[in-house]
Amino acid sequence: MQLDARIPEGPIDKKWDNHRFRLKLVNPANKRKYNIIVVGTGLAGGAASATLAELGYNVKTFCIQDSPRRAHSIAAQGGINAAKNYQNDGDSIYRLFYDTVKGGDYRAREANVHRLAQISVNIIDQCVAQGVPFAREYGGVLANRSFGGAQVSRTFYARGQTGQQLLLGAYQALMRQVALGKVKLYPRTEMLDVVVIDGKARGIVTRSLVDGKTEVHLADAVVLGSGGYGNVFFLSTNAKGSNATAIWRAHKKGALFANPCYTQIHPTCIPVSGDYQSKLTLMSESLRNDGRIWVPLNKGDKRTPAEIPESDRDYYLERRYPSFGNLVPRDVASRNAKMVCDEGRGVGPTGLGVYLDFGDAIQRLGKRTIAERYGNLFDMYERITGEDPYQVPMRIYPAIHYTMGGLWVDYNLMSTIPGMFVLGEANFSDHGANRLGASALMQGLADGYFIIPYTIGDYLASTKLEKVDQKHAAVKDAERGVKERLERLLAVNGTRTVDSFHRELGKIMWEHCGMARNAKGLTEALETIPALRERFWKEVRVGGTGDLNLELEKAGRVADFFELGELMCRDALVREESCGGHFREEYQTPEGEAQRDDERFTYVAAWGWGGEGQKPELHKEPLEFKEVKPSQRSYK
Amino acid sequence: MRLKLHVWRQKGKSAEGSFSSYDVPDVSEHMSFLEMLDVLNQRLIEKGDDPVSFDHDCREGICGMCGFMINGQAHGPLKGTTVCQLHMRHYKDGDELWLEPWRAAAFPILKDLMVDRSAFDRIIAAGGYISTPSGSAPDGNAIPVPKDKSDRAMDAAACIGCGACVASCPNASASLFTSAKVTHLNLLPQGEPEQERRTLAMVMQMRAEMFGHCTNVGECEAVCPKQISLENIAKMNRDYVQAVFKYREPSAASGSG
Ligand SMILES: Cc1cc2nc3c(=O)[nH]c(=O)nc-3n(C[C@H](O)[C@H](O)[C@H](O)COP(=O)(O)OP(=O)(O)OC[C@H]3O[C@@H](n4cnc5c(N)ncnc54)[C@H](O)[C@@H]3O)c2cc1C
Numbered sequence: 001m002q003l004d005a006r007i008p009e010g011p012i013d014k015k016w017d018n019h020r021f022r023l024k025l026v027n028p029a030n031k032r033k034y035n036i037i038v039v040g041t042g043l044a045g046g047a048a049s050a051t052l053a054e055l056g057y058n059v060k061t062f063c064i065q066d067s068p069r070r071a072h073s074i075a076a077q078g079g080i081n082a083a084k085n086y087q088n089d090g091d092s093i094y095r096l097f098y099d100t101v102k103g104g105d106y107r108a109r110e111a112n113v114h115r116l117a118q119i120s121v122n123i124i125d126q127c128v129a130q131g132v133p134f135a136r137e138y139g140g141v142l143a144n145r146s147f148g149g150a151q152v153s154r155t156f157y158a159r160g161q162t163g164q165q166l167l168l169g170a171y172q173a174l175m176r177q178v179a180l181g182k183v184k185l186y187p188r189t190e191m192l193d194v195v196v197i198d199g200k201a202r203g204i205v206t207r208s209l210v211d212g213k214t215e216v217h218l219a220d221a222v223v224l225g226s227g228g229y230g231n232v233f234f235l236s237t238n239a240k241g242s243n244a245t246a247i248w249r250a251h252k253k254g255a256l257f258a259n260p261c262y263t264q265i266h267p268t269c270i271p272v273s274g275d276y277q278s279k280l281t282l283m284s285e286s287l288r289n290d291g292r293i294w295v296p297l298n299k300g301d302k303r304t305p306a307e308i309p310e311s312d313r314d315y316y317l318e319r320r321y322p323s324f325g326n327l328v329p330r331d332v333a334s335r336n337a338k339m340v341c342d343e344g345r346g347v348g349p350t351g352l353g354v355y356l357d358f359g360d361a362i363q364r365l366g367k368r369t370i371a372e373r374y375g376n377l378f379d380m381y382e383r384i385t386g387e388d389p390y391q392v393p394m395r396i397y398p399a400i401h402y403t404m405g406g407l408w409v410d411y412n413l414m415s416t417i418p419g420m421f422v423l424g425e426a427n428f429s430d431h432g433a434n435r436l437g438a439s440a441l442m443q444g445l446a447d448g449y450f451i452i453p454y455t456i457g458d459y460l461a462s463t464k465l466e467k468v469d470q471k472h473a474a475v476k477d478a479e480r481g482v483k484e485r486l487e488r489l490l491a492v493n494g495t496r497t498v499d500s501f502h503r504e505l506g507k508i509m510w511e512h513c514g515m516a517r518n519a520k521g522l523t524e525a526l527e528t529i530p531a532l533r534e535r536f537w538k539e540v541r542v543g544g545t546g547d548l549n550l551e552l553e554k555a556g557r558v559a560d561f562f563e564l565g566e567l568m569c570r571d572a573l574v575r576e577e578s579c580g581g582h583f584r585e586e587y588q589t590p591e592g593e594a595q596r597d598d599e600r601f602t603y604v605a606a607w608g609w610g611g612e613g614q615k616p617e618l619h620k621e622p623l624e625f626k627e628v629k630p631s632q633r634s635y636k
Numbered sequence: 637m638r639l640k641l642h643v644w645r646q647k648g649k650s651a652e653g654s655f656s657s658y659d660v661p662d663v664s665e666h667m668s669f670l671e672m673l674d675v676l677n678q679r680l681i682e683k684g685d686d687p688v689s690f691d692h693d694c695r696e697g698i699c700g701m702c703g704f705m706i707n708g709q710a711h712g713p714l715k716g717t718t719v720c721q722l723h724m725r726h727y728k729d730g731d732e733l734w735l736e737p738w739r740a741a742a743f744p745i746l747k748d749l750m751v752d753r754s755a756f757d758r759i760i761a762a763g764g765y766i767s768t769p770s771g772s773a774p775d776g777n778a779i780p781v782p783k784d785k786s787d788r789a790m791d792a793a794a795c796i797g798c799g800a801c802v803a804s805c806p807n808a809s810a811s812l813f814t815s816a817k818v819t820h821l822n823l824l825p826q827g828e829p830e831q832e833r834r835t836l837a838m839v840m841q842m843r844a845e846m847f848g849h850c851t852n853v854g855e856c857e858a859v860c861p862k863q864i865s866l867e868n869i870a871k872m873n874r875d876y877v878q879a880v881f882k883y884r885e886p887s888a889a890s891g892s893g
Pocket residue numbers: 039040041042043044045062063064065068070071072073074075076077078079080162163189190191192225226227228237238239242243245246282401402423424425426437438439440441442444
């Protein structure tokens with residue numbers, strides 16, 4: 001398959017403007033004749049639903065939670081980037097673009113990233129107008145902070161609840177359209193397949209999570225904003241319900257899956273405490289602004305942190321990266337934590353932890369200032385661990401946090417199934433091999449508020465869409481497939497719980513496709529995962545019936561994670577280089593940093609579903625860097 | 637530690653419910669409350685029994701999905717904490733716990749500890765927004781917002797829509813929830829143009845759902861995991877009175893030339 005990213009011609013800063021002018025428009029009076037399905041009510045899906053309805057389209061919006069306001073975006077803490085340069089500290093659209101391309105380790109599309117940086121400024125305006133209570137200075141203007149090691153202060157935030165406030169803004173705009181009758185809302189409803197007719201996405205099959213009824217919804221276009229797939233690993237910072245089912249079913253119906261192996265590991269999470277652990281809690285990255293990270297200098301030092309004198313501590317990030325210190329990017333910080341723990345210098349009961357110490361900061365700035373900056377994070381830490389971080393250093397360890405990979409989309413955010421658009425974390429488009437902090441919220445809202453409204457119009461205006469109805473064979477087939485699968489899951493009636501399989505899959509993934517990967521481990525995982533999947537289908541016990549059944553919901557998602565996990569390992573095996581979050585132990589510099597191979601791997605790996613038990617097919621979209629010259633990232 | 641749980645079990649909306657008792661041995665103090673229930677559920681599934689259904693998602697105290705009564709207290713005994721953030725170190729060996737769903741006419745029970753809170757969404761739909769279609773916004777700094785106002789708006793906006801306030805109120809009133817949104821938006825200059833309409837519409841919708849009246853009992857504030865203040869209700873009442881006097885329907889004739 002020839003992949004056409006449809007990147008517009010012209011200089012980088014004119015591409016989006018030119019493109020917008022060339023995109024076809026749907027006449028205002030005609031918009032109400034079009035029906036659009038949106039799956040997801042996070043920043044991406046929520047913003048898209050509201051905006052498309054404002055334009056006059058008829059929208060049906062679906063989510064699995066009981067209210068659209070609870071999408072996983074709600075949990076984002078730190079902030080959202082925008083190139084406003086309100087601080088007059090040298091920021092610009094070009095700098096945000098540059099930082100994002102570099103941060104992504106030269107594996108993102110330049111044109112997409114530039115558009116994202118351009119739109120970032122409109123997002124803040126939009127959110128302020130919606131009433132998002134961003135932090136402000138005494139003069140009443142918006143406040144900013146520097147985040148995730150950025151050299152400028154371009155991050156906007158609402159205490160430690162930025163995602164919540166942005167999502168509530170989108171949710172409120174969405175509910176306004178619900179009241180106006182332009183959006184019909186389907187909460188507690190899960191999409192379980194796409195309906196493809198004449199090669200175009202024309203609808204979805206859903207299951208009500210309240211009474212178990214399956215239904216087919218038809219439309220002129222389908223928009224997926226279903227979030228990321230970090231829960232393949234079982235333990236992650238994602239919400240428990242976050243899943244890959246929507247994008248995976250779309251993949252099996254023809255949408256290519258791009259860069260599945262690019263996952264982001266967040267360096268500052270609360271370590272695992274026992275085998276009952278159900279998820280991992282992120283401690284905001286902003287903590288690294290004042291906290292110092294260290295481990296004992298010597299292996300097996302069992303003294304309490306207070307008993308370990310300065311001379312016996314290793315502030316390893318400050319030592320190895322004198323210019324960035326504790327503020328190195330996420331991938332670098334995570335890998336280094338793993339390294340010191342592998343050396344046997346990790347702390348805490350499991351030895352999988354490092355200290356994040358506020359002792360110096362409290363001495364320098366006073367407890368009050370620290371409480372003002374991080375009070376709610378400290379409280380949260382204490383609530384979970386029972387330890388007071390004002391007294392003893394926090395213990396942190398990296399955890400799976402975000403997935404840069406996702407369904408392949410062109411510049412218009414359309415997948416390889418015409419009429420199916422993919423937004424937010426569910427697509428692969430803007431972050432390359434590593435996402436910068438505070439950029440996911442920006443991307444979700446850019447996609448939803450400011451890109452899809454233009455590009456979907458072009459599709460609708462330039463595509464001949466035949467009338468379709470519920471009697472179509474493709475509709476019947478898709479619905480039957482969904483029902484059969486649900487019945488199959490219920491029928492296994494084995495002995496092991498869904499969670500026990502999911503945990504085991506997660507362990508394999510974390511071990512072999514986590515922070516560090518190598519050919520041997522990946523090859524092994526490519527054997528153990530399919531074997532475990534087979535056992536799942538023979539031994540899982542779902543229990544209950546086809547109506548409200550939380551175990552059945554989980555089982556369907558875990559079954560998809562098995563297939564996706566395998567694809568992630570395959571992608572990681574083929575990519576014989578290290579870049580961003582993808583670290584192959586065989587490919588590192590003498591100092592142990594990621595070693596890219598631009599000659600062979602400056603491409604997007606887009607995988608096609610090969611069929612049950614068959615090998616997937618690899619397609620390559622070559623990447624071009626005209627603006628930002630690829631170089632070895634250095635944070636020394 | 638070992639716990640005895642009495643859990644409300646109800647198969648569906650119209651089914652009868654009752655308490656079932658379970659012994660949970662080997663509870664670690666580091667577990668969260670929901671992890672303790674996960675462990676119980678794994679055991680129930682292995683035995684071929686129906687696991688306890690409860691809502692949850694983020695497990696970080698922010699999505700508002702979780703929530704039930706523990707010994708008559710919404711979200712359990714810890715102040716300012718959702719049940720997903722409550723850890724077992726607050727209990728001791730031999731404790732007996734009664735778990736019940738939110739009880740309110742406006743929140744029908746779906747199954748076990750799960751309820752339907754869509755009435756909250758309808759209150760927001762009635763007016764809990766600022767009408768600014770995408771693309772219509774002025775520069776973010778065009779309208780300065782005094783920091784204290786913005787901070788107070790943020791305090792109110794922190795509500796997670798969990799429903800604990802309703803479940804704890806003897807009248808099952810939704811005043812704390814509704815007033816939090818009214819306050820958040822009415823305090824901001826951006827929210828001013830629609831202030832009266834918003835307040836009237838949201839209060840009206842709240843009354844149209846099956847919520848009771850507020851009689852200033854204050855239980856809601858005491859259990860609210862986000863410590864939303866009763867002052868919001870006072871503000872909503874003031875804004876409401878003002879809106880009743882001031883609000884005029886906009887005239888329909890506009891721009892027909
Ligand atoms: C703890 C945490 C903190 C973070 N902090 C930040 C931060 O500070 N800054 C930043 O930029 N990013 C942050 N991120 C990342 C960011 O929050 C996410 O990438 C982003 O919110 C994803 O938004 P989304 O709209 O793509 O998907 P989501 O918000 O995940 O929404 C997915 C939606 O799809 C629905 N859905 C899923 N599957 C189905 C299905 N099969 N059928 C129907 N509906 C379905 C869900 O119900 C939900 O409504 C953080 C992430 C985490 C985990």
